[in-house]
Amino acid sequence: MSAPQLRSLSLGAGVQSTRLLLLAAEGHLPGLDVAIFADTGWEPRAVYEHLDRIEREIAEPAGIPILRVSSGNIREDALGPSKRFASMPLHILNPQGTEGLSRRQCTGQYKIRPIKEQVRQLLGYPHPQRVPAGVFVEQWIGISTDEVHRAKDADVAYMKNRFPLIELGFSRSDCVRLLRSRGLGSTPKSACLGCPYHGNSQWRQLRDGSPEEWQDVVEFDHAIRKGNARATAQGTPLLGQAYLHRSRRPLDQAPIDRVTAHEWSGRQGDIFDAIADAELENGDADGCSPWSCRSGAPVSAGFDLTA
Template identity: 70%
Template structure:
């Protein structure tokens, strides 16, 4: 339960009976999610999960931000963008998903089964784990790497895309569902960085400060005398976040900002009258070319 678009749609589908009921949902908290995610999760628990009898288990492997800056703490590296001494770009290995998301989820699954680590889960005992992956990202769907978990991807089974999930959420009043990701995730695109900067000044200040603090890599490595040879950055431009070109729009974003072209008369006829045929909303002014007025 990442509390993003797809996992929120899964929870709603189960709670409303369109999918099988769930025994529980697990939210792995890195302690550095946007405040909008925590508010959304609270709302889901209050309005959806509890009425449906679905407990939400909140688990954590620690505070990913604090761990990165703590010289006494082992830190699972984030995929930071690296500028090497020779000027060539690089990227650090991503360990954070495994350490702060997957491992605490597996630990909770074992706890729910009644076989916490290091107790061995007996052969034949297994849970079905639903993962919110839609068909437009089916390449992410993988089998479990442990025998006590069988992965299932109900959105793929339904043939749903992310847009289908968004439509469903809007229908149920959850159109404000946020993107679930750590505040300082190096995989953010410019749109996400702008959203943080423009809508949450305190969180923006937080990620800018973190970006500055990790310039030489994680604190424990530096304290051990193994500093990063290059420089680390949150933004793919490998510039300080406060200076990065986050106002640069992608081609898709630019296209979405353009006003729609006016419909031609033929398109109006093909699509039908937008407002329907009502005595109070007759579209008598709809363009009708004379060619279409002639009887066959």
């Protein structure tokens, strides 16, 4: 295979991608040209602060530019009747009492699409130009050994995915330990403030540690009860009711003080890593990234920018 035109890191600013940036900056993974952060416009304040810090303390001294890209503000788009909104995986309570989950398009629209657009720009072939055969970016993705099943090839020829953490045999716990040793033990999980895949731990952290952000998501949760504002304005409201919390109760009334198996394992130590994703409420693990949303749900098609 021919050599890549450049090497890019998909930077979610969470534990694994921060570890990759650090490895590159310290010369353990040479050849990184750029890091790309896809901003949904509704990231936690802690993520933006962490991103600023690693840019200032790690990326800039190493000569690695961090490019921030966006397809819009996911919160504003969801509540604006004139906006086209790529749906979030909201928890639905149907009139008959049955439960459902709305289709997840947000990762494709607000994470994957702007990264692909930026990659095309870097290669010199913006959409709709066709990228010539053999011209591609080697894209580093922060998936660790405990998530090896999420490592997949790119769906476009101009991007070749690489998973250095898996190549080096690093688990998420290994990443956390190294970040702690570098003074980055407070690296946050990367996910939108109002991500329906949040576990109770993240909801409690917002409520107890960031009242302003908690109020923001509570207001959003109330506002989306009938689903997408644009669909409602066009006369096609959601038949059931939408919620952010998997209990399908208003967020400020949801049972978020229930301790999960994930949290118990964290209190006991790394020996419990094998069960870290098991939650007592049978929910999905916390976290999100452009290429490996930890929900395990497939990204809806329509954002591939193929050619």
